Amino acid sequence: MAVQTGTVLEASAEERAISESVRGIVKRYGPAYYQRQVDIDGHCAALWKELGDNGYLGVHLPEEYGGGGLGLSELNVVVHEAAVEGVPMQSMLFSTGVTGTVLERSANEEQKRRWLPGIASGDSRLSFAITEPDAGSNAHRITTTARREGDHYVLNGQKVFITGMESADWVMVVARTSVNDATGRGRLSVLMVDTKSPGVSFMPIRTVMNQPDKSHQVFFDNVAVPVENLIGAEGRGLVVAFTGLNTERVLTSSLCTGIGRYALGKAVDYANSRKVWDVPIGAHQGVAHPLAAAHMHLQAAELVTARACALYDTGQEVGELANTAKYLGSAAGLEALDASVSVHGGNGVTYEYQLATYYWVVRMLNMGPVSKEMILNFVAEHSLGLPRSY
Secondary structure: OOOOOOOOOOOOOHHHHHHHHHHHHHHOOOOOHHHHHHOOOOOOOHHHHHHHOOOOOOOOOOHHHHOOOOOOHHHHHHHHHHHHHHOOOOHHHHHHHHHHHHHHHHHHHHHHHHHHHHHHHOOOOOEEOOOOOOOOHHHHOOOOOOEOOOOEEEEEEEEEEOHHHHOOOOEEEEEEEEEEOOOEEEEEEEEEEEEOOOOEEEOOOOOOOOOOOOOOEEEEEEEEEHHHHEEEOOOOOHHHHHHHHHHHHHHHHHHHHHHHHHHHHHHHHHHHHEEEOEEHHHHOHHHHHHHHHHHHHHHHHHHHHHHHHHHHOOOOOHHHHHHHHHHOOOOOHHHHHHHHHHHHHHHHHHHOOOHHHHHHHHHHHOOOOOOOHHHHHHHHHOOOOOOOOE
């Protein structure tokens, strides 16, 4: 395959080594394994364990907690290269990416030692629960409550479209702990909740997304959560959560561009080998041009994603670039996948060719974890100085 798969920027020696190693591991599993996990309601446990055993799930976490001591740039490589090999693992976004980052940046020392080693090794999986049926993109309308009673909080409410609950040992929950009397907005807090706690229940949401990690409705019915499971300061939950949400935006781009590269590689191979009227179909501009455009757009998205990672790893403000990476990466991945399906014609929608089976994952990631419209609102207001529109 002649298609480039790098991040366009000159990769470091460590990034190149990680890329080669991760792709070598995931290649032994590949799209057939991925589909099998979907079919049997699995969650890629064997691959997850191997990536954890080799240090790739915690590559960005501090060494003193079992991590690799590197950064988001290296985790970007892990997420991207796994997807390039046909195994896009959303669990890496919220278990290692979001919750791992939130804990590393906002938890106290005891909490870090309690949770980070398991995340880094892959022995523990975590989920992240912020979305609610009626709150939409307005987190201040979250109605799940956590009421302090002595040495614990009592958690009540529900969340929706929470991914990976079936394999999670812990779920990081954003809940309302008080109300700002002046504004009427909820003051939010972040709590670590054992998924086996009495009062925690969940049920899968049936979707067309062909993915091992299922989406769920989650219910909290008088769940007792120890006070020591509060991450960061009470009432500062949005500040705490956003240390991980920017990471999620960046890694969403990594996953989508990885799927795009996977699909584009298959399309290029097919366009070079499939002949009509004695010439490869790739010789026709109607076939070649959409693939060339997809390649360029993937490169642009990968460049922005790599830049966002570099800024994040040096402690700089990354809000605009994180949102831009998510916007461009999800769109470029979808464009590449759609172009690749088209090149294959009817074959593109068969399970045998392992292309259209990824469509709804990428399509969904164009809407969440943050919508394109909210990204445009952010850029219009914060980057261009335009009046707030909502």
